[in-house]
Amino acid sequence: MPIYNRLITSPPPFAEELISLDDNLICRWHSTIPSYFADDDHFPVDARYALGHGINMWRWRNLRIIMYRKYLVRWAHDHAAARDGNYTWHERVAVDRCLNAARETVESATYSWSINLHNRLAAWYVL
Secondary structure, three states: OHHHHHHOOOOOOOHHHHHHHHHHHHHHHHHOOOHHHOOOOOOOOOHHHHHHHHHHHHHHHHHHHHHHHHHHHHHHHOHHHHHOOOOOHHHHHHHHHHHHHHHHHHHHHHHHHHHOOOOHHHHHHHO
């Protein structure tokens, strides 16, 4: 909630603040997930919990995408300026985190769809 509340306030947060919120809230939370339910290939999740696990992993990545999308859209729109160094280090990190979260979400959803049973609820979340 603190991240979402900050995203909807005016003025919008700068990349530096978003990175700090991400590191202090999302990364801290992610580090507390038990190993048997973590987003890790070393401990496959039991099929009974696969959808819940997937939803959990997709939601925090989706939050990251929402957090950083402003910087990704600006970067995509003005890619030449980004190459010329008109972006701060924090803005480049924001773009990278947004792209990584999107890539990880697609990979995770694809993998989940390929190995797990399907029902309407799973289809709604995965597709």
